[in-house]
Amino acid sequence: MKKILLIEDDLIMRENISELIELTGYQVEVAENGMVGVEKTKTFLPDLIICDVMMPELDGYGVLYILSQKPETATIPFIFLTAKTEKEDLRKGMNLGADDYLFKPFESTELITAIESRLKKNDLLKQQYSSGSDGVHEFLNQAKKVVSLKDIKEKSYAFSFSPKEYIYKDGEHVHFVYYIEKGSVKTYRYSDDGKEYITSVYNEGQFFGFQPIFEERTYDEIAESLEATELTKISKEDFLTLVYENREVAQQFMKIISETLSSKEQDLMLMAYSSVRKRVSKKLQELLADEDEITLLRTDLAKLTGTTKESLTRTLTEFKNSKIIKTEGKKIILVxxxxxxxxxLIW
Known part of the structure; x- marks a missing residue:
């Protein structure tokens, strides 16, 4: 049975609403003001909160703000109850993360419909999605059902890139978020003396290019395919709608991309503290995770591992002598x- 917390300071209104919700088949807990409501949320852990806006002790905005700061309560669907005379404050509540508003007086069917709709949407987005291609597409398909996208056409577009083809350049305006269906992409910058240095390498199943959207800036690096690559592009507008229009959507997306960010941090740590041998081993394992061979310039592999071409060549020679790999021109073959x-294990 779903649990609903009702926070309402008017006794008659509180009793009428709680009776209606219970008759519909939900378990109800009530609170007479915002302070009590916050405390009951911690112990009751409701599936949905219905909260009056204007209350003594702590108003509805304060309740929503406090709960939004805690991971265990931040994604609980939140419906505000407010008088029509307070309509001008609607934007304030929505900006804080409210999921819906009901204006007093309202019909019983309005309240029940709002409850059922929010609970259904929340259940859809509580699903766990993998960071792989199937998981990402399943997430996007579910998100379309939840978020209002009536005026938005298809959300994603497939594109193919040849090896060493530019995807975007520094200084360009951002139009898409990218997801790698197949292949790999490097991002890099040029130093003041004209030397290229790689900032990241993204592989199959990872997102990239989303940071400038959040920071409202142009690209500050170049993205280039390392091999034949297939990308799914999500338009900037659709991406922002997905992330900002529903808190649960945003949370699910952040879980998916966190693997990309975590991998990037691990690469930096590995580059800083590991030996050349270990860095090369790690990077080859990553690049050869699903393949037995790769084609890559030695200069690019050296940049990926944060070492010189000479040191890389010596390490690859060592690996060949140990019969770990063999090489044929630009090709590295796993043995x-x-x-x-x-x-x-060797440092």
């Missing part, structure tokens, strides 16, 4: 995956 993994 013994277990031996390559054991190189992680």
């Amino acid at each position: 013994d995956r277990k031996k390559l993994q054991k190189m992680d």
